[in-house]
Amino acid sequence: MASLKEVRNRIVSVNSTQQITKAMKMVAAAKLRRAQDNILQMRPYAQKLGDMLATVSSGAETAADSPLKTVRAVEKVLIVVVTSDRGLCGAFNTNIVKATLQLIELKYAAQARRGNVEIFAIGKKGAEAFARRGYTVHTTYADLFGRLSFVAVKQAAEEIMRDFSSGRYDAVDVVYNEFKNVATQIIHADPYLPIAQEQNDAKTKGPEVNYIFEPGEEQILEELIPKSLKIQLYRAVLESNASEQGARMTAMDKATENAQELLKDLKLVYNRTRQAAITKEILEIVGGAEALKN
Structure with a gap:
């Protein structure tokens, strides 16, 4: 059985850990x-911009001329992995890696066997995980979440x-992980490039519409396609x-609860150990008194 000092030290240690997890x-x-x-403010804008791009590109004669729509035989692949820079967030990063x-x-x-799959890491944890597995990490955007802004993500998209x-x-x-609620994240693995040819819903659900482009169809698409990709990322x-x-938040809440349960068990062990030590001392005193009497 552990000594009183060891149990007392463990109680102090768990108390300190619990305070840290509460603060985190x-x-x-x-x-x-x-x-x-x-994200709630961004979603409607991103959705509307995507719909606009689909509408314009479906009616544009030069939509297929964009280099970002060029479909080639897939030999070399880049996977953009969005993870965090720090841990202590449960299985958040592990799920993305998996x-x-x-x-x-x-x-x-087939491309992975030839070594033609590279990783574009946004977040340190993803870069570290794939580097350990022998993948080529093309670029690492570390510390991006500490100063998260459209300008920083725009550079990555460009x-x-x-x-x-x-x-x-x-x-x-x-x-990446899509936010649903505090306890639930939905993993997405979405194609980014080349841009898929979208079919305009108006062509199937309503009469065909002829669009008038101002200043010009080609110029609009040159601006709209890159902007849509930046917003998407x-x-x-x-x-x-x-x-x-x-x-x-969920992981730290669970850690705080676990610390509380551990403290209950440690206090029970401490009280039992203390009681056993007191009983032992009493027995020694009684034994000594009996020895002196005899």
Whole structure:
């Protein structure tokens, strides 16, 4: 049985850990509120911009001329993996890594065997996980979530688009967590490039519409397609940020509960050990008194 001093030290240690997990839960809750507001404001804009792009490109004669729509035989693949920079958020990062490995196995197994699958990591944890597994980590955008802004994500999107347009990669996918609620995140593995040819719903559900483009069809698409891709990636990063804070809040709440249960058990052990020590001392005193009497 552990000594009283050892049990006392463990109680102090667990108490300190519980205070830390409580503080981290409160910080995550505050960050979650801001992150949730950001993603709720972004979703309608991103959806509307995507619909606009689908409508314009479906009616544009030069829509297929964009290099970002060029469909090539898939030889080299880039997978954008959005994880966190820090741990202590449950299975948040592990689930993303597993989903990415599953995507590679099911969709890009042949390219992976030839070493033609590279990782574009947004977040340190994803970069570290795939580097350990021997994958080529093309770029790591670390510490992005500490200063999360559209400008930083825009640079990442522009780099991805340049590499695709130059022919360095033939396909780009994005793997990220979509925020549903504090306890639930939905993993998405979405194609990013080339842009899929969208069919305008108006052509199937209503009369055909002839669009008048001002200043011009080609100029509008040159501006709209890159902007839509940047917003799409920015939304994925915002979704991941909100999901991370929700996962961390849940993990720290569970850790605090576990610490409380552990404290109950340790206090019970402490009381039993203390009582056993007192009983032993009493027996020794009684035994000594009996020995003196005899």
